[in-house]
Amino acid sequence: MSDLSAFPITKKWPAKNPDVIQLYSLATPNGVKVAIALEELGLPYEVHRVDFGANEQKSPEFVSLNPNGRIPAIIDPDGPGGRPIGLFESGAILLYLAEKTGRLIPADPAARYETIAWVMFQMGGIGPMFGQFGHFHKFAADKVADNPYPVERYRDEARRLLSVLEGRLKDREWIMGEEHTIADITTYPWVRGADVFYGGREALGYKDFPAVMAWLERCLARPAAVKGLAVPADP
Known part of the structure; x- marks a missing residue:
């Protein structure tokens, strides 16, 4: 033991x-x-x-x-x-x-580093920007009711990041093509979360990103996603 x-x-x-x-x-x-x-x-x-x-x-x-x-x-x-x-x-x-x-990561060195780059894209971009958007859009909405700048700033940056992801996923099943990797796993909980946790689907215009939405559905349909998204369970 x-x-x-x-x-x-x-x-x-x-x-x-x-x-x-x-x-x-x-x-x-x-x-x-x-x-x-x-x-x-x-x-x-x-x-x-x-x-x-x-x-x-x-x-x-x-x-x-x-x-x-x-x-x-x-x-x-x-x-x-x-x-x-x-x-x-x-x-x-x-x-x-x-x-x-x-x-969950390619064996080929070039593809491996490309996967890591997309992980960093989420860590340095999607996570922080979506999080700030959610904070001002939902949790601090009363504090910025007379100042739309914070919501607009992070909304616009979140949409820009979604457009980058949209371009990557056009004609691709997963971020790295045919292989589901940690690049997908690190990213889709945030795309889901901006809707589920922050109620931001309409504000972020998810309908404008059809490739991202189709990819998100594929991700969420995976058995590991169904289980992992409920961990840890509510008390």
Whole structure:
């Protein structure tokens, strides 16, 4: 049995099965990425719900694993060299899981780096911009009722990013063509989330991006998506 006692987070969220990947998360656009990847890869894992309402992501135990105090984070008891490893940042975790298994990322070096580029596109563009749009469109709408600039700024940038994705997906099944990869997994929870979490479908004009919408439907129809999007379950 693996010994995870070196990770203080396991004192707050004890591992029932320390021999499997420990996932610390919530069902947000960033959080579900890792659960979806784990489901796609068929890797056994144990999920621990991090309660934002109780500010658990800022607890000393959680911050000991992710100093930035954000979900998701993982501990893999079977890390490099057979030693446990703790990781945070969803993009880094997806890349780690893909390289660990040799799946969800192309073997060809050029295609591999292209996949990573599209992961970075989401991490540096779609995630932050969609998140800011959602904040001002839904959660801070009352604070900017007399100032449309924040909503318009992030709406317009989100639409620009969707147009980039639209161009990429025209005549493609997946972002990398015929292969479903971590580039898809890191991106579609945010495209879904801008609608489901932020109610932004109309404001962002999703109807203007038919290739993106068709791709999103294909992504959401995958069994791993159906399971992963519900992880962790509501209490």
